[in-house]
Amino acid sequence: MKVALVRVGNSRGIRIPKPIIEQCRFEDAVELRVENDHLVIAPARLPRAGWEEAFRAAGSSAHDELLLDTPSNQFDREEWQW
Secondary structure: OOOOOEEEOOEEEOOOOHHHHHHHOOOOOEEEEEEOOEEEEEEOOOOOOOHHHHHHHHOOOOOHHHHHOOOOOHHHHHOOOO
C-alpha cells in the first residue's frame, strides 16, 4: 500500500489506515526503528516486558550468596551493624 507523507509542523507523517492498525494491534503508542534502510513500526512494548520470563529462565537463586561475598574493610568489620 502506498501512502503520502503529510506535513506535521517541521516534520512529516503518515496516516495508518484503521484495518492496518487493528491487524497490527497498535494502541496509543508505537515503536519506530530503522532496519536495513527500512522504517519498522511495531506495537509499543510495556516497560520491563518479558523480565519475569527471563528471571525464570535464569534458574534457581540457590547460589546467589556467592554474589554478595565482597571484601570487607575495617568499618565493615567493626562498626557496621546489620
